[in-house]
Amino acid sequence: MKSVVITGASTGIGRATAEYLAGRAWRVFAGVRKQADGDTLKAANPDVHPLILDVTKPNQIAAAANEVATHLGGEKLGGLVNNAGVAKIGPLALQPLDEIRQHFDINVLGLLASVQGFAPLLGMDTERTGPAGRIINISSFGGRMAPPFLSAYSATKHAVESLTDSLRRELVMFGIDAICIAPGAVKTPIWDKAEEDEKREPYANTRWAEPVRKFTKGFLDAGENGWPAEDIAKIIETALSDPAPKAHYAAGPEKLVNYSIARRLPKRMLDKGFARRFGMEPPE
Numbered sequence: 001m002k003s004v005v006i007t008g009a010s011t012g013i014g015r016a017t018a019e020y021l022a023g024r025a026w027r028v029f030a031g032v033r034k035q036a037d038g039d040t041l042k043a044a045n046p047d048v049h050p051l052i053l054d055v056t057k058p059n060q061i062a063a064a065a066n067e068v069a070t071h072l073g074g075e076k077l078g079g080l081v082n083n084a085g086v087a088k089i090g091p092l093a094l095q096p097l098d099e100i101r102q103h104f105d106i107n108v109l110g111l112l113a114s115v116q117g118f119a120p121l122l123g124m125d126t127e128r129t130g131p132a133g134r135i136i137n138i139s140s141f142g143g144r145m146a147p148p149f150l151s152a153y154s155a156t157k158h159a160v161e162s163l164t165d166s167l168r169r170e171l172v173m174f175g176i177d178a179i180c181i182a183p184g185a186v187k188t189p190i191w192d193k194a195e196e197d198e199k200r201e202p203y204a205n206t207r208w209a210e211p212v213r214k215f216t217k218g219f220l221d222a223g224e225n226g227w228p229a230e231d232i233a234k235i236i237e238t239a240l241s242d243p244a245p246k247a248h249y250a251a252g253p254e255k256l257v258n259y260s261i262a263r264r265l266p267k268r269m270l271d272k273g274f275a276r277r278f279g280m281e282p283p284e
Contacts, residue, residue, distance in 0.1 A: 055110030184252020
């Protein structure tokens with residue numbers, strides 16, 4: 001039976017992926033931070049096995065890996081989906097450093113800690129039987145193009161893109177693959193927190209007040225009209241099971257405009273476009 005560990009499975013892409021894969025004969029280990037979230041997930045999906053797993057806590061990663069190892073016996077783990085993440089909006093010149101550190105602690109170091117914790121099960125332990133597993137890292141369109149005000153999040157996703165390439169090139173000797181999936185606008189509760197931040201208006205008394213409001217509104221509107229998380233779950237299964245998977249999957253609405261074209265435009269042209277859109281033209 002194919003097996004997979006998913007971090008950040010309480011809501012959004014993580015939960016949708018857990019439910020989707022469980023319905024397609026995968027043995028799913030769903031990482032959640034709270035027991036109540038695990039109980040809710042288990043009640044709705046009896047085939048899902050919740051794990052208490054905060055990716056910033058090494059002891060929880062070790063305990064979760066041991067629990068998964070017990071269930072697997074001597075078999076290898078089929079996949080690790082690193083989905084846990086945080087995103088908060090703000091201008092870099094003012095955003096609290098503790099908030100920025102939180103992005104890196106969860107989105108980058110937490111991801112890498114999870115890889116190190118589960119890598120033996122994926123195939124680094126050559127005594128285990130079966131095919132080597134795959135690492136699926138959830139990136140973002142922001143991992144290739146850096147918009148204003150989503151700077152900390154985007155920086156972590158740039159790091160995730162780089163780490164994924166390095167992991168793939170280093171783990172090849174064990175047969176372990178590493179793949180990035182970069183969703184665009186997706187309907188997911190991660191943006192509900194951005195809406196809560198908007199209501200507090202932490203930058204209301206700064207020169208960025210109106211640009212941040214415009215950006216946040218556009219960002220939340222895009223999420224409201226984005227892809228269902230279940231569509232990303234289908235792409236994740238493809239990355240986990242395709243005999244010849246891509247190294248990188250871009251997924252989401254308006255991929256041509258927001259990803260392909262935007263990446264090819266000169267940076268100065270993008271700078272001017274962002275400045276006009278959010279009312280940040282330079283002084284004359």
